[in-house]
Amino acid sequence: MSEITPEVVRHLAQLARIGIADDEVQRLTGELSQIVDAVATVRQVATEDVPATSHPIALGTVTRPDVVGTPLTPDEALAGAPERDGDFFKVTSILGEEQ
């Protein structure tokens, strides 16, 4: 049985930085419980002796020559920014007032 409660949904939404309204919490609690119960069937066959696969086609670690390049100019990199200050991305205050 799934452990999805409204409190869990609120906590997950907060971890994922998604604002969420009360009616959405209710709806998602029901939907996620159903989905989690359905996907939990993986536990039936995932026994200790089976190794995990994270990647379908195993390739070695890929490196490139460590040389300086200019893949994007600052203007190109900042072209889509909601707000900029010179060559920086500008955001609202990172620390709350209490800090």
Next chain:
Amino acid sequence: MSDLTRLPASELAALLDGGEVSSVEITRAHLDRIAAVDGDVHAFLHVNEKAIETAEAVDAARAAGTASGLAGVPVAIKDVLCTLDMPSTSGSKILEGWVPPYDATVVARMRRAGLVPLGKTNMDEFAMGSSTEHSAYGNTHNPWDLTRIPGGSGGGSAAALAAFEAPLALGSDTGGSIRQPASVTGTVGMKPTYGGVSRYGAIALASSLDQVGPVTRTVLDAGLLHDVIGGHDPHDSTSIPDAWPSFADAARAGRREGSVKGLRVGVVSELAGGEGFQPGVVERFQESLALLEEAGAEIVEVSAPSFQYAIAAYYLILPAEASSNLAKFDSVRFGLRVTPDGQPTVEDVMSATREAGFGDEVKRRIILGTYALSAGYYDAYYGSAQKVRTLIQRDFAAAFEKADVLATPSAPTTAFPLGSKVDDPLAMYLNDLTTIPANLAGVPGISLPSGLASEDGLPVGIQFMAPAREDARLYTVGAALEQLLESRWGGPLLAQAPSL
């Protein structure tokens, strides 16, 4: 020459080669078609206003002898792919109007080959869906029946082909987003081996599953486009460095007499019918197998018992990877920013932005993925799903001992009515039953039309899968079956589609 929109890319290329038609004429014919029918179909999110200009440049290059092959043939691009000169939204409000500072590798290669971008096609938001109903920009309609879904997530690309708005298109396939739309629109869709086509500049959904590939109306056209976009890319660390054969040649080989003689076609017993499969889909599937057998192929039965856990594993792995990939949409570097009233912190801004910018399905999957990865649940869910992935790979390996290619219906049903599953996420997820195993194992899969279902007259697709790196086999068997079916139908299946 309104017929230009009905021709496959291979024939358009031949006309261009012979100087019988210009790229400007071909491009204009498709732009006119888009103007005439896209109000009903809504395959496009953006039409390239520079298409004619590009076509003129390609005509000049052809006249100068510096362009050949598919140069001058137009192509539609799924909106998941970054394009320098057109917005790239991945079907999401959070990226509305965003124009990337670079081209995806597949787009850059296509431009270099002289293909003419027609525009960007609709899709489920961030490629999450099987019906394109999760797009933030409205539904795309299936050209066979405008009240039905065009499949998803790449419903726009598939519908554009089926409506003759484009001869070629690009898609991406994480759990069937190229193959299932192809199946329900009577078109061809190919998901290459994982790493066979660069993912650089494809807005990531689930990085260990995503694969870019061609969407076309014929198997040969898919091979021609695959030859243009495929091959090693140093910008993608998962790109396979091996050399690949010509897939267009593999398709041409399939059309030769005796091309499937002795080919062992494995029918996956778990995915050949039964619960959830529409009878008309199974009927067409059996008919295709019979045609292959008549042509000399050997039909063998194979079993893949772990495939029954594929959807469950997929809906843990995908949300987990997506929750991480979509963390980049944080209102800092690109896209939407919503600033709440008062004195919000950057975290308040992120939460408000993601609340406003993401649709329901995206939120659902991010929150599910966050759960699957959270402390205390990681081993039970994500860890177990990764083990199932191993079991599925083992089933494929065992099946490919007995068969050269595997065959299944591409999707369990024909196109369902718009609105019928959009409020039931689990029902929607079940639609990917037949396509997901290939993504989990990284093997290639192709879908091509196998006829119309007797109960509703809508297109049915057949899927072939091959071992990793053996994409060429799919072009050969696909082209062979396409020829057998078309001689039975007296032409392409799309000739039977109602006119728009």
